[in-house]
Amino acid sequence: MKHTIPIVENILSANDRLAAENHTRLDADGVFAINLMASPGAGSTSLILATLEALAGRLRLGVIEGDLAGSIDADKAAAAGIPAVQINTGGECHLDAVMVRGALDSLPLGRIDLLIIENVGNLVCPAAFQLGSHLNLLIASIPEGDDKPYKYPGMYRGVQALVINKTDLLPYVPFNMDYFRRGVEALNPGLATFPLSCRTGEGLPAFADWLVGQVQHGRKKNPR
Amino acid sequence: MKHTIPIVENILSANDRLAAENHTRLDADGVFAINLMASPGAGSTSLILATLEALAGRLRLGVIEGDLAGSIDADKAAAAGIPAVQINTGGECHLDAVMVRGALDSLPLGRIDLLIIENVGNLVCPAAFQLGSHLNLLIASIPEGDDKPYKYPGMYRGVQALVINKTDLLPYVPFNMDYFRRGVEALNPGLATFPLSCRTGEGLPAFADWLVGQVQHGRKKNPR
Numbered sequence: 001m002k003h004t005i006p007i008v009e010n011i012l013s014a015n016d017r018l019a020a021e022n023h024t025r026l027d028a029d030g031v032f033a034i035n036l037m038a039s040p041g042a043g044s045t046s047l048i049l050a051t052l053e054a055l056a057g058r059l060r061l062g063v064i065e066g067d068l069a070g071s072i073d074a075d076k077a078a079a080a081g082i083p084a085v086q087i088n089t090g091g092e093c094h095l096d097a098v099m100v101r102g103a104l105d106s107l108p109l110g111r112i113d114l115l116i117i118e119n120v121g122n123l124v125c126p127a128a129f130q131l132g133s134h135l136n137l138l139i140a141s142i143p144e145g146d147d148k149p150y151k152y153p154g155m156y157r158g159v160q161a162l163v164i165n166k167t168d169l170l171p172y173v174p175f176n177m178d179y180f181r182r183g184v185e186a187l188n189p190g191l192a193t194f195p196l197s198c199r200t201g202e203g204l205p206a207f208a209d210w211l212v213g214q215v216q217h218g219r220k221k222n223p224r
Numbered sequence: 225m226k227h228t229i230p231i232v233e234n235i236l237s238a239n240d241r242l243a244a245e246n247h248t249r250l251d252a253d254g255v256f257a258i259n260l261m262a263s264p265g266a267g268s269t270s271l272i273l274a275t276l277e278a279l280a281g282r283l284r285l286g287v288i289e290g291d292l293a294g295s296i297d298a299d300k301a302a303a304a305g306i307p308a309v310q311i312n313t314g315g316e317c318h319l320d321a322v323m324v325r326g327a328l329d330s331l332p333l334g335r336i337d338l339l340i341i342e343n344v345g346n347l348v349c350p351a352a353f354q355l356g357s358h359l360n361l362l363i364a365s366i367p368e369g370d371d372k373p374y375k376y377p378g379m380y381r382g383v384q385a386l387v388i389n390k391t392d393l394l395p396y397v398p399f400n401m402d403y404f405r406r407g408v409e410a411l412n413p414g415l416a417t418f419p420l421s422c423r424t425g426e427g428l429p430a431f432a433d434w435l436v437g438q439v440q441h442g443r444k445k446n447p448r
Contacts, residue, residue: 041368
């Protein structure tokens with residue numbers, strides 16, 4: 001067992017160096033990048049498409065889609081007119097900075113304001129790997145249940161914003177919002193949180209306005 | 225990169241040996257064990273509790289609950305009168321045969337017919353690690369969406385039965401059952417599939433009857 005620990009540390013530290021390179025490159029091109037994490041089926045791709053509509057042209061989007069297999073999500077984004085690259089990880093349960101570096105080569109970065117990197121659907125592994133993004137965003141969803149912060153604390157601790165999707169299902173499933181929010185607050189006090197429904201559009205304008213603010217704030221810090 | 229391949233193979237092969245030992249031990253005690261896998265929030269614990277009710281005493285249950293942190297699920301099972309052990313994996317994204325071996329020591333195996341091992345909520349990592357169970361069972365859930373077989377093929381390929389939970393939400397979310405089933409059939413032809421709702425109880429009796437049959441069949445193969 002002793003041998004495995006330094007190996008993991010070396011991999012993470014190599015990944016962190018590449019993530020820092022990705023970050024510098026994104027800043028140079030004026031791209032604000034979000035690492036979007038969620039359970040399978042929480043609505044990552046739906047959020048991207050709903051956000052595109054809610055932004056109404058205020059930001060130019062690009063996406064990197066991470067999945068074990070297939071190109072369903074990249075196809076959906078491309079159909080909506082968003083420059084999209086699909087990464088297939090094979091068996092890997094998360095994206096890493098090398099995969100993202102390769103995807104950046106295929107995107108027209110000079111024509112993108114906000115790059116959304118949709119990680120593999122997983123509440124564990126993606127939390128451990130930096131990609132070079134400016135912000136980690138987690139999507140929870142109402143039908144997943146209210147106990148997820150208590151069960152996946154590492155993920156909830158490591159993000160700078162939280163979307164609570166599928167609020168339209170609140171009448172049909174048991175979900176104690178107070179219990180959920182207490183769990184989040186204990187792990188990540190004051191976390192920016194956006195309850196919304198990609199299906200009905202409820203809550204999307206506030207989220208889109210916040211995104212615009214984040215990108216503008218990022219530009220002030222790193223003017224081209 | 226060359227160095228990482230044999231290390232992974234060694235870990236997996238050590239795990240497989242321990243899994244075989246767990247299997248032999250379970251058979252000796254007349255315990256039929258299920259490795260229960262699902263996304264976070266698909267309803268694993270709800271399925272265990274609903275199954276207990278639907279079995280109406282026909283099988284004596286035991287559970288091993290795998291989570292990164294906390295004991296919410298084991299507490300729920302224990303409150304329902306099921307012998308329960310909680311495994312906290314820390315950062316690990318799946319259970320392995322060593323963890324299960326430790327948990328078996330804490331269970332009254334002689335008084336258990338059906339042991340349900342609830343893996344960490346994750347559609348990627350648990351698929352790669354045998355635990356010593358007799359059957360791999362996957363829970364999909366309606367609000368996760370109909371594209372999961374296409375995105376997580378390894379998981380759908382490696383199971384011997386599939387529960388489709390939360391059928392009560394079908395009227396409220398977009399879910400094309402034909403598209404979903406085509407994806408499953410392509411990966412795992414003829415897979416035993418049980419649409420049900422833990423919330424309303426619809427479909428539970430058929431699932432419970434099938435479980436009883438599986439346990440009886442397992443006993444015929446391995447008479448004590």
